[in-house]
Amino acid sequence: MSAMNQPKSSKPWQHRLSADPDQATSHLLASIDVDVALYKYDIAGSVAHATMLQKIGILTKAELDAVVAGLKDVAADIESGTLAIDPALEDIHMVVESALIQRIGEPGRKLHTGRSRNDQVALDLRLWARDAIDDLLELVRNLQRCLVDLAGEQGQIVMPSYTHMQRAQPILSGHLLLAYVEMLERDAQRLIDGRTRVNICPLGSGAIAGTSIPLDRLSVAAQLGFADISRNSLDATSDRDFLVELCFDLAMMATHLSRWGEDWLLFSTTEFGFLELSDAYCTSSSMMPQKKNADTLELIRGKSASAIAALVGMLTLVKSLPSGYGRDLQDDKRFTLPVVATMRSALVVAAGIVSTARFRPERISQGLDRGFLDATALAEYLVNKGVAFRTAHQVVGGLVAQAESLGKSLSELSLETLRQACEKIGPDVQDSLTAANVVKNYAPSGAGGYQQLKEQLAFWREAIKSWA
Ligand code: ARG
DSSP: OOOSSOOSSSOTTOTTOSSOOOHHHHHHHOOHHHHGGGHHHHHHHHHHHHHHHHHTTSSOHHHHHHHHHHHHHHHHHHHHTOSOOOGGGOSHHHHHHHHHHHHHOHHHHTTTTTOOHHHHHHHHHHHHHHHHHHHHHHHHHHHHHHHHHHHHHHTTOEEEEEETTEEEEEEEHHHHHHHHHHHHHHHHHHHHHHHHHHOEEOTTOTTTTOOSSOOOHHHHHHHTTOSEEOSOHHHHHHOOHHHHHHHHHHHHHHHHHHHHHHHHHHHTSTTTOOEEOOGGGOBOOSSOTTOOBOHHHHHHHHHHHHHHHHHHHHHHHHTTOOSSOOGGGGGHHHHHHHHHHHHHHHHHHHHHHHHHOEEOHHHHHHTTTSSOTTHHHHHHHHHHTTOOHHHHHHHHHHHHHHHHHHTOOGGGSOHHHHHHHOTTOOGGGGGGOSHHHHTTOOOSTTSSSHHHHHHHHHHHHHHHHHHO
């Protein structure tokens, strides 16, 4: 049976209303400009729904075949850009359904049985988020691998560590590189954990309260590879915390990348000279011919703004929404789709930067005797001679002040001078002085020395095997 009254507009759901929206209103209502990117998920969801509708007797086998073939046809036309999209249809769900009905007629009109755009969009977003997480996770793993590789190749360079951006204690370069790997590991774990909350099938929830049609929800969920079905239709159609969570995961990851980017920008300055970046990731200046700028690192650092904005946007969108779907939710895609694309590109380029960068050991070692990197180790030497740490701290503080006024490092002070400060100091003190010696003496697991680097590298190499 075809529609009894011809609708004024192309909208199949407009019969209730006496007026069509004007152009500005149509524009406000539409999300097709962004949700067209979800077409594959929308169509996969419809194929699964139709397959189930045939199972429960709503569609005949012939009708199902027509629906599936028609949907494939629509997908191909969207893919090739040949489908004429009428923005008055608002979103990808109506664009696909209308195109299907246009092509196959009556069986297409049965597809939306027991379904609403509310559970349909929740489904599309969950399918999309699941793929996005899998893709992002692979890229995080790749970046981690590049950092571990560099730590394997150039991890044994003794370098300063900094607190308050002032020289602190010496570490091995690998210790720094593997610190980034740890941050990314937590980012990866968050994605993996969040995926379990994404991987739930909302279809069958209808608009808010379900349907009287005896849908086989488990069969739809199984077809689409979901781990389970949602328990509550009201929640399933209006919940977007899985997207808020994804945005948080990306904001945190972007923040980690911004810290790495900031470190590496500093390290590649003339002043530091610790790091040489490949020209492939740098730009020059339109005016200053000598410039080699690490714009890629700056852009990655800056992308944290977009990621944090997306998180704040999503939280604001869902804040104070009453229970049940509200059209505000349509704008979820405007925050989440772009931030995933942004972070994807940041991760890809970051991996390229890391895999082509080289530490400059000669430049790093040149300045190692400045900044009293061995002061803490000297205090600990005194502890080993039976001096209370607080006393040792005072003694070394005095020695640092003395050395500084002489323009010397601690290792350049004579044994006599050292003994004047504390008579417990003996000739064996040399083993605790200089950055190069200090990194040999780090004791506990997790510290910045050779043994600990070996342990960390072994850990990550095993972990990498399990990611493959
Ligand atoms: N395009 C809409 C969205 O993204 C689909 C749901 C519209 N539902 C409704 N009842 N108007 O959320």
